[in-house]
Structure formats: structure tokens, C-alpha cells
Amino acid sequence: MTRKPSPPVRHFEDYPEGAVFELGSIRVEPDELLSFARRFDPQPFHTDARAAAESPYGGLIASGWHTASLMMRLLATQFLSPASSLGSPGVDELRWLAPVRPGDELWVRVTILSARRSASNPDRGVAISLIETRNQEGTLVLSMKAVNLLRCRARA
Amino acid sequence: MTRKPSPPVRHFEDYPEGAVFELGSIRVEPDELLSFARRFDPQPFHTDARAAAESPYGGLIASGWHTASLMMRLLATQFLSPASSLGSPGVDELRWLAPVRPGDELWVRVTILSARRSASNPDRGVAISLIETRNQEGTLVLSMKAVNLLRCRARA
Numbered sequence: 001m002t003r004k005p006s007p008p009v010r011h012f013e014d015y016p017e018g019a020v021f022e023l024g025s026i027r028v029e030p031d032e033l034l035s036f037a038r039r040f041d042p043q044p045f046h047t048d049a050r051a052a053a054e055s056p057y058g059g060l061i062a063s064g065w066h067t068a069s070l071m072m073r074l075l076a077t078q079f080l081s082p083a084s085s086l087g088s089p090g091v092d093e094l095r096w097l098a099p100v101r102p103g104d105e106l107w108v109r110v111t112i113l114s115a116r117r118s119a120s121n122p123d124r125g126v127a128i129s130l131i132e133t134r135n136q137e138g139t140l141v142l143s144m145k146a147v148n149l150l151r152c153r154a155r156a
Numbered sequence: 157m158t159r160k161p162s163p164p165v166r167h168f169e170d171y172p173e174g175a176v177f178e179l180g181s182i183r184v185e186p187d188e189l190l191s192f193a194r195r196f197d198p199q200p201f202h203t204d205a206r207a208a209a210e211s212p213y214g215g216l217i218a219s220g221w222h223t224a225s226l227m228m229r230l231l232a233t234q235f236l237s238p239a240s241s242l243g244s245p246g247v248d249e250l251r252w253l254a255p256v257r258p259g260d261e262l263w264v265r266v267t268i269l270s271a272r273r274s275a276s277n278p279d280r281g282v283a284i285s286l287i288e289t290r291n292q293e294g295t296l297v298l299s300m301k302a303v304n305l306l307r308c309r310a311r312a
Contacts, residue, residue, distance in 0.1 A: 040225040041232050043241055056242060064244065065228050069196040069221045076197050085199055086212060088220065088252065095246035 010081040012125035012150040017115050023078040023108040026070050028062055030102035036066040062100040067142050071133045074108045075146075086124065086149040094144040098135070105136040113145065123152050166237040168281035168306040173271050179234040179264040182226050184218055186258035192222040218256040223298050227289045230264045231302075242280065242305035250300040254291070261292040269301065279308050 037046035041063035044051035052060040100106070109132045117125040127150055133142040193202035197219035200207035208216040256262070265288050273281040283306055289298040 036225075039229065041228050043232050043236065043243075044238050045243070051238075061243075063225075063228070065221065065225045069192075069219075069225070072197050072219070072221050073195065076199050080199065082200050082207075087199075087201070090249070090251035092248060092250070093246070094248070094250055096244065 007077050007081050008079075009083050011084045011153040012115070012117070012127070013153055015112050015115050015127045015129075015148075015150060017112050019112045021079050021110040023074040023110065025105045025107045026074055028067075028070065028100055028102060028104045028106060033060065033062045033066060033102050036069070037063045040065060057099055060102055062102075062104075064096040064142070067096065067100045067106070067133065068094070068144075070106055071108050071131065071142060075110070075131070078108075079110055080148070084151040086151060088146060088148050091144045091146045094142075096142055098139050098141045100135065100141050104141075106141065107134050107136075108132070109134075117152065125150050125152060163233050163237050164235075165239050167240045167309040168271070168273070168283070169309055171268050171271050171283045171285075171304075171306060173268050175268045177235050177266040179230040179266065181261045181263045182230055184223075184226065184256055184258060184260040184262060189216065189218045189222060189258050192225070193219045196221060213255055216258055218258075218260075220252040220298070223252065223256045223262070223289065224250070224300075226262055227264050227287065227298060231266070231287070234264075235266055236304070240307040242307060244302060244304050247300045247302045250298075252298055254295050254297045256291065256297050260297075262297065263290050263292075264288070265290075273308065281306050281308060 034047060037043070045055040045057050045061055046052070046063050049060050111130045113128045113130055115125060115127045127148045129146050129148065131144050131146055132140060135141050190203060193199070201211040201213050201217055202208070202219050205216050267286045267288075269284045269286055271281060271283045283304045285302050285304065287300050287302055288296060290296050
């Protein structure tokens, strides 16, 4: 079942340090694994089942950028909010820790590592998060630390 | 014009420290900017021209993951080689430095920061690269440091 994006209404104040957000899961559709890889990452272990079987991975694996993009879908629809999200200047320590296979179900958890209001723009803040993506067996497949710029709640 | 992927034949020894690779360019197709964002990053400044015009970005911008994926296409087809590429454990300091707009032309350059043969597996090596993506005006829009595992040339 495809769920229409229904992002929550949240502001900077709703992402306090230490908060944990469980974002649910998203499936790695086998067709999309191939179409994404053919367009963006046409290496044989992503696009060619036979070549992948003979690679060190022993079978097709998703492009790391596809895995990151699937994670981003859950971030955009279940974590960030159009009411406050102002984008991201970047991420650190992006790690692909285990292969992602066709049909895997990816579960995303976000932990707020720090949240501080901007000194120069007190109507916004900066949150730094640890984002962890696990497969259906609980294996950590991707982790990263992301920076997000967020609007504060308007004052009454 | 779409060019069929024709990756070069390279091995670890062909990525020495200090080497610079110019990978050519890839266009940010307006339709793909929207379809990528609707699927993977449905935030209004990526998917809705009217909302984007009223955002701090002043108009539609590409998802940072789309920009990274376009960069990856040039890495897969012009830099890495099926003869040696064994994948990547991750990237550091991924930065989205300037907005990427519909129709932009993105140029990618890779500089090898370090290259060392594995002590435990002397048939392979690890290269760390600075990857810089600029638009048609020369503005740096994305940079990152990537780690790549690479097979060495087979001995005669």
C-alpha cells in the first residue's frame, strides 16, 4: 500500500536534544532498485544479476544513493515538516554498513544529538541528528549525521 | 544527447595520490528534478513551483540526493571501472553548498587525496577522493570526500 505523504506539523522546538523518532519503514522494490541503478549508478553489482552473483556481494545490491533516497522519503514524510524545514547544508559520516537487497524492508530511526537556536537568526534553529536505517533483520545498513535548519514556532 | 555508459578500464594503480579526473557534465532535467523529489524528497521547495517561489530559495531546487545521484552517474561511467570497483563504505563531509536549479549543467571533478594498498588484502587498495560538483557558472554546489575500494592490476 502506498501512503500519501502526510508530513507532521513540527517546529524547531519539537526536536529537542535526546528526542527519538521512529519513522516506520519503506520497501526496496526490486524494479526500482534496477531502474535507479541504471540511471544513476550503473555498476554491474547494482544492475546485472549475473555479474552481481559473481561479485564479492554474491547478488544484486542497491546503490547506496538509492538507500539514502529511500531513507530521505521517510525523513521528508514522517520527520521534517513543511511548516519549519528550511533544508540541510550537509551530512557527515554517511556510512553504508551492510548490503541492501531487493525486497528488503528499511526502518529508519532519528535521534536528536543537539538542537540550538541561531544567535544571528533567533527565528530559526539548527538540529543535528543521528539517522539509522536497519533492515528487516535489525542489521544497521546505513547511518549518518545530518544537519537541519528549522523555523521556530511563531510567537503569539 | 544521451551517451551510453562506457566506463574506463582502470585499477587501483590508476588512481595515484594527487591525480585529477575531469568527468564532464550532466544536465539537471526539469522533469526528473520533479519526479525524483516526488518519490524521494517531497518537500514543497523541491516539488511545488509556487511554494518554492515563496520559500527562502525563491524557486524550485533539486533534492540534494538527486544532485548526489547525478554526480554518482558520472562517477560510475567516467571514473570508476567494473574491472576494479568494489564499492564504497561511505563518504564524509557531504555538503550542499548552493541551490541546484532545473536545467543546470553539473560538472564533476575528482582529486585523489590518498591511495594506499591494503596490508591485509594486497590485491586491493583504498582511495580517498575529494569530489567537487560545480554548475555552469562555476559555482561549487556539492562537495564530499569518498572512500573507494579498488582491485589492483593482476600480476603478470
